[in-house]
Amino acid sequence: MTESNDAQALLRAVVGLRDCLDEATFPLPVPGADPARRGRVELLNQLDDYVIPRLRDLDAPLLAVVGGSTGAGKSTLVNSVVGASVSRSGVLRPTTRACVLVHHPADAHWFSTARILPTLNRVTGAEGDDPRSVRLVTSDALPSGLALLDAPDIDSVVSANRDLARQLLSAADLWIFVTTAARYADAVPWDLLRQSVERGTSVAVVLDRVPPGAEDEIGEHLAAMLVAEGLRHAPVFTITESQLGPDGMLPAAQVAPLRDWLTRLGEDARARSLLVRRTLAGALESLDARVADLAEASFDQVQATEQLGAIVTSAYGNALDEVSTGMSDGRLLRGEVLARWQEFVGTGEFLKQVEAGFGRLRDRVVAAVRGQPAPAEQLGQALQSGVATLLVAHAEGAALEVARRWRSVPGAEPILAGGQESGRVATAGAGSEAGATARVAGTRSVSDQPAGSTGPLGIPGVGVSSPDLGERAERLVREWQDDILQLVRAEGKDRRTTARVLSMGVNAVGVVLMLVVFSHTMGTLGGAEVGIAGGSAVLAQRLLEAIFGDQAVRTLAAKARRQLLARTEELYAQEADRLRALIEAAGVRAGQPRELTEAATQLRAGR
Incomplete structure (x- = not known):
């Protein structure tokens, strides 16, 4: 089988799994049902937003999602990298409501359709607040082959923003995690960083607002935490506490290392391909355990209905025995x-x-x-x-x-x-x-x-x-x-x-x-x-x-x-x-655990 045929077989297996997940339901509130429902939605989102479109277009531009906690300075960072005010920043929270995707003009055809993030509406022009839309912005400051997406806060007070942020992170070839010297050890982002490790997403870290002179101490501690969580090779970019310019952007020297790294990544087709394939392979490998969890949760649903059915059989069987006794x-x-x-x-x-x-x-x-x-x-x-x-x-x-x-x-x-x-x-x-x-x-x-x-x-x-x-x-x-x-x-x-x-x-x-x-x-x-x-x-x-x-x-x-x-x-x-x-x-299908397991088996065979 040729490489092209292998890729097509893998794509068919992934689409088959996606169709199986689309039909899966967990209607009974048995223990584990809520995590299963969330896991199913997350899987569907990742397959629709990332895995399937990436398998279909391995050479499409790399998508780097800029995400992090409230007030970490994500929008300011994106504006500073591209040298223009493309994403709203400020002190009011939440700042980023609708996500903003910045790309080179030559890459517009990759993002103007529903190829990725099919559930989000495409808008251009003035900023909006609709969390179910993505605003497209072109910029010559980014190289062709790389796009930046400014995501809502992962710990936003608005639940729709939190959900969208997690969905976007699952759609990323690269997650640029932005945190601050004061909040780099917060629990919520580290939960997502662990998830990125489990799902194979490539990660880069931007440590913002570091007090001058504390770079080494904080940097060493953060590096140790990254190693402990399996992110030894994640690059870290440090930005010291600085006065923003009149345009609300960081000094050019502060963002130059990150901008240069992103430019090299966008211009180097081989490096870009390696990162994309590493993230894609990690995402595919993570599906085994995640689908297995869903199959187990589905089996629990089936067991519950079987127990309920057995109670009915037993009760009316006992009633028939009592009638038999009453007849004699x-x-x-x-x-x-x-x-x-x-x-x-x-x-x-x-x-x-x-x-x-x-x-x-x-x-x-x-x-x-x-x-x-x-x-x-x-x-x-x-x-x-x-x-x-x-x-x-x-x-x-x-x-x-x-x-x-x-x-x-x-x-x-x-x-x-x-x-x-x-x-x-x-x-x-x-x-x-x-x-x-x-x-x-x-x-x-x-x-x-x-x-x-x-x-x-x-x-x-x-x-x-x-x-x-x-x-x-x-x-x-x-x-x-x-x-x-x-x-x-x-x-x-x-x-x-x-x-x-x-x-x-x-x-x-x-x-x-x-x-x-x-x-x-x-x-x-x-x-x-x-x-x-x-x-x-x-x-x-x-x-x-x-x-x-x-x-x-x-x-x-x-x-x-x-x-x-x-x-x-x-x-x-x-x-x-x-x-x-x-x-x-109730809608519990007895064959659902087997269907999920078989779909995962087909995917393993196709990898």
Whole structure:
């Protein structure tokens, strides 16, 4: 591969990384998210402002950014170097608001377009205060091939100025750091100097306003600090405290060493190329660790969403287990269901009646069904309401558990806030029958929720179920009752069984089968309830065995149970999906860490 092809491959890899960064997001406030957001913006700025344009035009003029602390004398220095008042200076702070870029007239085409600093507007003429613009000034005092950019203060009281200053420093081939004898050890500039080392930016230092006679002492101390921070080879230019001329500029002799150095740099294509390539190589090498940090921060985002999703899965999985337990522990044979069953078959010593034979018992049931349809209908309604209430109660419990556990997950706040308008509690979902059964069974009915109520901690939508959950639960139970009738019809194929089913009634057999499904054990019942409900369960079991046989009854009950659990699982999956949609709406992409890592790998291969 030729050098040109190598450069093109490297450029494609950098553009690919840039596109990946442009799509990257860190929406959840997990630990490290704020630095990641800032790091992403800084990376994008450096790629757009410096790396990509420099890779495309290695021979473009060298850009030296003059930066430093408030009042260090940056603008005065720039004016003195070019011998003209091109940048506003004075005692008011901040002085430099919009940045000023000074270049040779022959280099105008390099800077008049958005080749570099594409987010800044180009202006000419009078000075402005817009921090999102760059004012272009031509000067024959600078050699072709070198431009000076006077940047805002790195510690400006105006945040927009601070941000712009840091952005401009990332766009520099060379940072001319201006400080004073009184402030050369300040923390803020040294943080940026360390950053320049990490990112490979070439640095020159101007030590301004040094008291006469203190040059050696201060210079030695500054030199030691530069060595300690990895800037051993950074040239240092010292300017002693001097009276400014009538034009507000430094004496020519004071700025001559810096002006001469810059002139030689601009006129020496080889030296300029070496500096540009060194800064560019450092910038490219710094991308590995910076992208790795973003990939790690992105992985933390993904982990947070996975944890939130696992909580949803666990909560509704536990709810389904509780429904399964509630179907077999006898709780549905309490209260109203038990009373309706007694009305259905009559009170008394029904175990003795069972022992006396199926015929007499069947006659009693048939008489109840045919002669008194209301008790049978009421029993079915009570069972339907009881089951619906059981489903809704555990769904609401799962929603509450999700809200409680989400509150403890770092970064979940936007997702919790995303549920603000996602739902309200249904107000009469399961109806009065469900409410009565729930209160007897010790569970909470949908109808017990006040209209317009919110979730825990004042968070609507998270911590409460869907508004139509009660309605959907009742529809589920009705559809399951249809399933049971289909099972009864399918089981009664032979003539004898069919006759027995018809003699008792398909609906009555279906109701009795529901009772069998819910009466395997009665661990939650106590006292007199055990005897009554237990006898009811045995009676229901004996009735069906007399029709179908004991093995067939076990098979029918198992099928009916599986069908109800399958429908419940689907219902709970819909509730869980509503919460997962809130997680997805946060915008965390599971593939983002891999994409960032792969983009960095491609860049390494291209270097």
